[in-house]
């Protein structure tokens with residue numbers, strides 16, 4: 001399938017650094033046509049964007065928004081950490097093709 005080939009339409013390579021120091025490319029693992037790389041990383045990015053309005057409100061000094069943003073980010077980062085640990089990933093690296 002043409003659209004599953006990252007090279008055919010991607011502007012970015014998504015790489016990861018592993019615990020052993022190796023740098024690997026994170027391959028697409030789903031049939032979505034709206035994102036690159038693994039699905040869990042896309043979902044993390046979506047959650048980050050969903051939390052952005054709360055962050056803006058928190059930055060304006062709304063105490064309840066600050067608490068809600070902190071809780072939402074704790075959930076997002078906890079899930080991301082667990083996905084990364086499962087794959088022995090220590091860092092996500094984005095680079096232009």
Ligand SMILES: [Zn+2]
Nearest residue numbers: 030031032039
């Ligand atoms: Zn996907």
